[in-house]
Amino acid sequence: MGRGRPDREAVTRREFLAAGLASLVVPLFPIASHTAPLQIAAQDSLTGRGATGTLRDPGAAGRPRLPTDARENDAEIQAIERQLACSCGCTLDIFTCRTTDFTCTYSPELHREVLALRDSGKTAQEILDTFVAKYGEKALMAPKPEGFNLAGYLVPGVLIAAAGAGLLVFVGRRKEALAAVASAAASASTRPVAASPEELERLRRELADVED
Amino acid sequence: MTLLGQFALWAAFVLGLWSVALSFSGRWQGRPELSATIVRSCYAITGCLIVASVSLWKGLISHDFNIEYVAAYTSRNLPSAYIFSALWAGQKGSLLFWAVVLSLFASAAQLLTARRFAHLMPYVAGVTSAVITFFVSVMIFAADPFERLGFTPADGRGLNPQLQNVGMVIHPPMLYLGYISITIPFAFAVAALLSRRLDTGWIQAIRKWTLVSWLFLSIGITLGMWWAYVELGWGGYWAWDPVENASLLPWLTMTAFLHSVMIQEKRGMLKRWNLGLIIGTFLLSIFGTFITRSGVIASVHSFTQSSVGYFFLAFLVVAAILSYTLLHTRWALLEADVELESVLSREAAFLFNNLLFVGIAFSVLWGTLFPILSELVRGSKITVGVPFFNRVNVPLGLLLLGLTGIGPLIAWRKASANNLKRQFIAPLASGMLTLAALVVLGVRDFHALVALALSGFVAGTVVQEFYRGIRARRRMHGESIPLAFVRLIDRNRRRYGGYLVHVGVLIYFVAFAGMAFKREREATLKPGESVEMDSPFGHTYQFTHLGISQYESLNRIVSAATVQVTKDGKAAGLMTSEKRQHVDSFKRPTFEPSTEVGIRSNLQEDLYIVFAGSVDGTEEAVYRFNINPLVWWVWFGGLVLALGGVVTMWPGGGPRSLGPRRAQAGYEVTLVGAGRD
Numbered sequence: 001m002g003r004g005r006p007d008r009e010a011v012t013r014r015e016f017l018a019a020g021l022a023s024l025v026v027p028l029f030p031i032a033s034h035t036a037p038l039q040i041a042a043q044d045s046l047t048g049r050g051a052t053g054t055l056r057d058p059g060a061a062g063r064p065r066l067p068t069d070a071r072e073n074d075a076e077i078q079a080i081e082r083q084l085a086c087s088c089g090c091t092l093d094i095f096t097c098r099t100t101d102f103t104c105t106y107s108p109e110l111h112r113e114v115l116a117l118r119d120s121g122k123t124a125q126e127i128l129d130t131f132v133a134k135y136g137e138k139a140l141m142a143p144k145p146e147g148f149n150l151a152g153y154l155v156p157g158v159l160i161a162a163a164g165a166g167l168l169v170f171v172g173r174r175k176e177a178l179a180a181v182a183s184a185a186a187s188a189s190t191r192p193v194a195a196s197p198e199e200l201e202r203l204r205r206e207l208a209d210v211e212d
Numbered sequence: 213m214t215l216l217g218q219f220a221l222w223a224a225f226v227l228g229l230w231s232v233a234l235s236f237s238g239r240w241q242g243r244p245e246l247s248a249t250i251v252r253s254c255y256a257i258t259g260c261l262i263v264a265s266v267s268l269w270k271g272l273i274s275h276d277f278n279i280e281y282v283a284a285y286t287s288r289n290l291p292s293a294y295i296f297s298a299l300w301a302g303q304k305g306s307l308l309f310w311a312v313v314l315s316l317f318a319s320a321a322q323l324l325t326a327r328r329f330a331h332l333m334p335y336v337a338g339v340t341s342a343v344i345t346f347f348v349s350v351m352i353f354a355a356d357p358f359e360r361l362g363f364t365p366a367d368g369r370g371l372n373p374q375l376q377n378v379g380m381v382i383h384p385p386m387l388y389l390g391y392i393s394i395t396i397p398f399a400f401a402v403a404a405l406l407s408r409r410l411d412t413g414w415i416q417a418i419r420k421w422t423l424v425s426w427l428f429l430s431i432g433i434t435l436g437m438w439w440a441y442v443e444l445g446w447g448g449y450w451a452w453d454p455v456e457n458a459s460l461l462p463w464l465t466m467t468a469f470l471h472s473v474m475i476q477e478k479r480g481m482l483k484r485w486n487l488g489l490i491i492g493t494f495l496l497s498i499f500g501t502f503i504t505r506s507g508v509i510a511s512v513h514s515f516t517q518s519s520v521g522y523f524f525l526a527f528l529v530v531a532a533i534l535s536y537t538l539l540h541t542r543w544a545l546l547e548a549d550v551e552l553e554s555v556l557s558r559e560a561a562f563l564f565n566n567l568l569f570v571g572i573a574f575s576v577l578w579g580t581l582f583p584i585l586s587e588l589v590r591g592s593k594i595t596v597g598v599p600f601f602n603r604v605n606v607p608l609g610l611l612l613l614g615l616t617g618i619g620p621l622i623a624w625r626k627a628s629a630n631n632l633k634r635q636f637i638a639p640l641a642s643g644m645l646t647l648a649a650l651v652v653l654g655v656r657d658f659h660a661l662v663a664l665a666l667s668g669f670v671a672g673t674v675v676q677e678f679y680r681g682i683r684a685r686r687r688m689h690g691e692s693i694p695l696a697f698v699r700l701i702d703r704n705r706r707r708y709g710g711y712l713v714h715v716g717v718l719i720y721f722v723a724f725a726g727m728a729f730k731r732e733r734e735a736t737l738k739p740g741e742s743v744e745m746d747s748p749f750g751h752t753y754q755f756t757h758l759g760i761s762q763y764e765s766l767n768r769i770v771s772a773a774t775v776q777v778t779k780d781g782k783a784a785g786l787m788t789s790e791k792r793q794h795v796d797s798f799k800r801p802t803f804e805p806s807t808e809v810g811i812r813s814n815l816q817e818d819l820y821i822v823f824a825g826s827v828d829g830t831e832e833a834v835y836r837f838n839i840n841p842l843v844w845w846v847w848f849g850g851l852v853l854a855l856g857g858v859v860t861m862w863p864g865g866g867p868r869s870l871g872p873r874r875a876q877a878g879y880e881v882t883l884v885g886a887g888r889d
Contacts, residue, residue, distance in 0.1 A: 056762055058829030060793035061771035062805040065825035065834040067736040085595040091453055092446070093597065099734065099836045100446040102824050103804040138593040142600035148590055152582045156575035156604055163567055171560060174551050 062102050071115060080114055080124050084131055085141050093141050214279060214358040217267030221348055221358075224260035224311070227253050228345030235338025236406075247334040251322050254337045257344055258315040265312045268305060268357050272298050278364040281305055281357050287370035288797040289767040294371050297381040300388065301371055303505060303520065304357035309385075310501075311347040314340065314392045321396045321421065329417055335403030336396075343395050350523045367796045370767065373806035376794075379439030383432060387459060390429025391497045394462060396421040398494035398535075401487050405538045410483065410545050418490060419473050420861060426466045427857040433459050434850030445807045445822050447732065447838040449846060452601035457580045458500030461573050465493040468569035471562050471619075478624070479559060480549025484539070485566070487546065491535040496573070498528045503580070554626040561619040568612045575604050610662050613721050616714050617643075617670035620677055635676075642672025663725040667718040674711045674718075681708070701859060709860030716853025719845050726842025734824070737775075738832045747839045749816045754778045758786070760823075760831045769793045771805075773823035773833045777812070787812055789823035789835070818843040 055061055071077055081095035088106040090097050094114065098107035117127045131139040143149040195203070231253040240246035268281070272295050277283040285298045285305070294301075300309040318340035322333060351357060374380070397418040404414040436459065437449035450456060469489040475481050506521020552559050579596050586594045621635040646668025650661055678700070685696040701708040729748040737743065737757035744754050756776040763770055771791040777784040787810040794802045812819040820838035827834065 053831065054829045055760060055771065055826060055831065057769060057771075057793075058826065060762065060769040060791065060805060061760065061829070062791045062807070062825040064829065065736075065827055067827050067832070068734045068834055072734040083599065085597060091595075091597065092451070096446050099732075099822070099824070100444065100807075102807060136593060138595045141595055141597035142603065143586070143594040143596065148586065149594070152579065152586070152596065152600070153604060156571060156578050156608075159574065160567060160571035160608070163571070164564065167560075167563060167567065168555060171552050171555050175554060177551075 065102075076124065077114060077118065080118075080127055081111065083128060083141050084110065084114070084139055086110060087135065087139070213267040213270045213276075214360060217264045217271075217358045218356070220260045220264040220267065221352055224257045224264070224315075225345060225348045225352060227257050227260065228341045228348060231257070231341040232338050232345060235334050235341065240334050247330075250334040250337045254315070254318050254322050254341065257341060258312070258319045261308070261312040261315045261344075261348075264357075265299065265308055268308060269296070269299060271358075272296075275368070277366075277368050278360050279357075280359045280361050283361065283365050283368040285368070285371055287368040287767065287802065289795075290368075290371055291376070291766060293378075293381055294376050297375075297384075298371055300384050301375050301380075304351065304355045304359075306384070306388070307347055307351050307355055307520075308357050310388060310392055311344055311351070313385075313388060314344050314347065314395055317393050317396055318344065318399075321399070325417055329400075329414065331409060332400060332403040332407055332414060332417075335406050336399040339399035339402045340395055343399075346523075346527050350520055354523060355520050367798060370794055370796055370802040373768075373792060373794050373803050374443055377439060377443045379435055379443060383435035383439050385432075386428055386435055387432030390425050390427075390432045391459075391462070391500065393421065393425040393428060394466070394494050394497045397425065397490050401490045402535065402538065405487065405542045408542065408545060410542065415473060415476055415486070419470070419477075422466055422469055422473075422490070422493075423857065423861040426463070426470060427854060427861065429459065429463050429466065430857060431850070431854050433463060434847070434853075437850075438847060441843070442809065442811060445809045447730070447820055447822075447836075447840060448727065449843070452576075452579070452598050454580050455500075455504050457576045458496075458503045460576055461500060462493045462496040464569050464573040464576070465489055465496060468566045468573075469493065471569075472566050475559050475562055481552065481559065482563075483546040483548060484543065487539055488536075489566075489570075491532075491539065495528060495532050495535070496577075498524060498531065502528055556622060556627040556632070558619060558622045558624045558627075561615065561622050565612070565615045565619055568608060568615060572605060572608045572612065575608060576601070579604060606659055609721075610659070610666060613663065613666045613670060613718070616717060617666065617673040620673055620711070620714075638676050639669050639672030642675075643669030657725075657728045660725040660728040663721050667722050667725075670714060670718045674715055677711055678708070705859050705862050705864075709856050709858075709862075712856030712859055713853055714856075716849045716851075716856055719849030719852055723842045723845035723849055726845070727840065729841050731839040732836065734834065734836050736827060736832060736834050743835075743837065745837055745839055747817050748841050751780055751817075753784075753819065753839065754781075755787075755821070755835070755837055757833055757835070760826060760833055765792075767794055767796075769795065771823075771826070773826075773835070775810075775821060775835070777819065785812070787819065787821055789821050791823060791825065813844050815844055817841045 058064065078095050081098075082093045084094045086092055086094050086097035086104065086107045087110065088097065088101070088104045090101060090104065092100065092107075094107050094110045097104050098111050101107070113131075114127060117130055122130065128140065137143060143152060145153050231250055234240060234246065234253075235250050240250055268279075270276075271279045271282045272286055275282065275286070275288055281302060281304050282298075285302045286295050290298070298305065300306040318337065321336060321340070325333060325336075400414060400418045400421065404410055436456070440446075440451070441449040466489075469486060472482050472486055472489065476483055476486050502521055502524035505524060552563070554560065579601050582596050583594050586592065617639055621632075621639065623631050627635075643665050647661065647665035650664055655661055655664070678697070681700040681704075682693060682696040685691050685700055686693070689696070689699075691699065701712075731745055731747065733743070733745060735743040735755075737755075739757055739759045742754050742756040744752060746752050754777070756778075758774045758776055760771055760773045763772070769792070771793075772788050773790070774786055774788045776786055789810040790808040791805045792808060793805045796802050807822060807824075810819075810821045810823075818838075818840040820840055822836040822838075824834040824836055826832060
């Protein structure tokens with residue numbers, strides 16, 4: 001509350017917002033710089049031993065990896081793994097966890113389990129059922145839509161639909177009440193509007209253009 | 213400095229209690245010196261918390277590892293920017309950061325609010341002081357950022373590698389600014405309720421502060437998505453993680469409020485609903501803090517599980533009971549001025565828009581809490597992940613996108629058939645043409661088709677609104693098109709800034725739909741070996757592994773895997789993905805090796821490569837390659853959304869002092885017509 005400036009601010013909003021806008025520009029830089037087309041390889045100061053030699057410090061390059069095989073890219077396997085939760089506590093599915101969190105020891109193991117079940121001839125649904133039987137329902141990324149779980153899927157939609165329907169009914173009733181009031185008011189009025197329907201429609205259109 | 217910091221916290225605590233007691237006792241009424249004292253206490257609290265923050269920063273910068281917080285989140289070789297951002301990297305520091313930023317907002321509210329709201333300001337000061345005092349009390353009694361160790365380590369543990377990213381320097385403060393500033397509109401709402409001065413004036417103060425919160429939260433959420441995309445390495449930007457959901461909840465209810473407040477300003481309706489929304493938004497921001505800090509729900513983002521969560525739960529319950537009880541006691545004073553006249557009106561469209569915003573917020577909250585509910589009811593644990601949220605929320609989101617286009621097309625009060633026909637033809641044609649073009653181009657994903665067609669519809673709506681506005685200005689003032697465009701926005705910033713926000717939202721949806729077409733594959737490559745991938749836009753990329761190089765950087769040993777990229781047979785440069793083993797100043801490993809992805813972005817698609825590791829310590833590398841369509845547009849959509857927000861909240865440029873019945877021009881027209889008779 002600025003002293004001596006009735007109903008004005010000590011710092012004007014315009015000044016305050018200008019400073020705010022300047023601070024907003026800062027976050028844009030990382031976005032812009034990140035879209036740079038090229039990332040240059042860094043200098044190799046700790047060289048290995050030849051083109052396919054060992055790394056000087058393999059431990060610094062993360063956990064040792066096994067070579068991938070064709071089934072890593074099998075769309076069916078990926079689809080199954082996307083429906084199964086990793087049990088490391090990461091909240092990710094098995095596929096995402098094993099291809100993202102390379103320190104996780106659970107997801108590679110669960111991946112091998114999926115492959116083994118597939119090799120034993122089980123269908124996708126049977127693999128999911130086997131996981132549920134072994135690890136409980138929490139093994140699924142989304143609970144089965146049955147029993148109490150249906151509440152999880154349906155309650156939001158049902159509530160929104162019910163509220164929407166209630167709103168429609170309420171507005172409908174109010175509309176009838178307002179129409180009754182308007183009709184009573186119109187019958188009390190003796191002065192007709194001296195504008196043609198075309199003129200009124202034109203006026204309405206012009207107002208529609210200027211109003212918010 | 214720790215002693216000074218602790219003293220400053222205690223001083224802020226005592227001042228806060230005094231301010232709250234004086235404010236809510238109401239003894240300041242009719243005594244200007246007392247109300248001035250309450251307001252000045254706001255500034256004093258801010259001063260105390262600045263001293264406390266500077267004290268902690270001093271500890272961080274001077275590597276005072278005897279302070280537990282400094283030892284836990286920094287090391288001697290941590291880059292300076294991250295030593296600075298370590299203030300909000302951990303539980304205790306972020307509580308202090310929250311408190312000091314809230315005190316700055318509280319002071320800004322006192323300084324910047326026009327004097328016509330002077331009767332509200334002591335109450336506003338009381339509410340903000342109450343919230344600050346709560347945060348300070350959590351620090352004093354449960355999470356002291358100045359706690360000292362019984363010994364002094366030679367070096368600290370360092371900062372989590374995933375937090376050593378420029379996104380984490382900016383994203384948390386932005387998100388905090390959004391969360392924290394929600395307290396100001398909440399304080400105004402409570403002040404208006406306490407003072408019983410519930411005319412439409414105070415809503416203006418609330419709307420502007422809500423816009424500030426909304427803008428910061430929007431930027432914070434977008435930066436969070438960007439950070440998740442570039443740092444976490446899973447190739448996406450939104451995973452419906454509980455902490456992500458917690459940030460979305462207040463954003464949804466705030467956006468609902470920013471729409472419904474227009475109805476209150478123009479028609480004097482929805483007063484109770486708007487107050488309920490503001491209170492709910494504040495409570496959701498506290499709920500988000502509770503989720504992040506309690507560990508009650510598993511999340512990759514959470515702070516360490518601690519007793520702090522119980523403080524927030526208790527505060528949440530008390531604040532909810534007090535606020536809604538207060539609202540209930542003022543119920544009769546919040547009667548609407550007029551009634552809704554028709555379902556085919558902009559008011560009704562806004563009501564349905566609010567229903568969807570709040571419905572989606574409920575749906576996200578429901579999904580986030582459903583595992584707890586299920587365990588309580590059935591005793592069995594379940595996982596509620598991405599498939600669940602997509603199944604429940606994508607249809608609601610698409611409905612909302614549709615309403616984004618419908619709302620601006622419907623007249624206030626009651627739309628006629630002619631009005632609807634005139635307004636809808638062009639946008640509907642735009643939507644249908646988009647749909648037809650996509651089908652011809654071979655797009656078959658149902659959700660993507662609907663999202664893109666609706667985006668075409670919304671784009672048609674916005675273009676039509678701008679076209680008509682520009683045409684009207686050219687006709688009235690003879691301006692050129694660019695001048696008319698600029699002045700159109702300048703003369704009605706709220707309306708056209710809002711349309712810019714809608715453009716940002718539709719860009720978001722287009723970008724989200726693009727991810728339905730992403731491609732990914734894993735490959736193990738020896739130096740010189742290649743792998744090919746086709747992109748959804750018809751390009752063929754070849755990735756050739758060049759080798760792995762290792763080098764030492766400031767606080768890490770880097771293993772950089774480099775690939776050469778060709779696009780449709782032409783050289784397209786090099787990309788590098790890294791493994792980083794962070795070490796302290798004695799070269800001792802501090803964390804597990806982390807991954808830095810390589811990203812090359814253009815308007816069509818992102819090339820996203822992840823070095824998963826080496827085979828048997830050789831230069832044979834395991835990679836994951838992603839081609840993610842339209843990701844650049846997510847960041848651009850965020851930029852447009854933020855720009856629209858700034859335009860909307862920029863002072864001036866709008867109609868002034870027209871009162872709540874401005875939208876009732878139709879009544880006046882009838883009377884003028886009658887007068888001619």
